[in-house]
Amino acid sequence: MSADTVRNQEATYEASARNRLKRRIVELKKGATTAHVRSEIGGGSIVTASITNEAVDELGLAVGGDA
Structure with a gap:
């Protein structure tokens, strides 16, 4: 059995840019134009x-908050 097969059997969904995962922000670092969350x-x-920093501000993201 390949690693991909095992990985696929364990996953309950496929992650993509369109999926929304409930999560809690543990660190947020803004740079000149881009933030790492x-x-x-x-x-x-x-x-x-x-x-983008603009997206962080528009979404109201902050450490400890849900995203």
């Missing part, structure tokens, strides 16, 4: 996203 998605898994 680290979020916990459960079970200790961390996802890091790079988004």
Whole structure:
């Protein structure tokens, strides 16, 4: 059995840019134009996203908040 087969059997959904995952923001660092947002998605898994500073402000993102 290949690693891809095992991975696919364990997944309950496929992640894409259009999926929405409930998560809590654990770190947010703004740069000149882009922010790096680290979020916990459960079970200790961390996802890091790079988004514009404008998007951070529009979405009202903050450490400790839900995203």
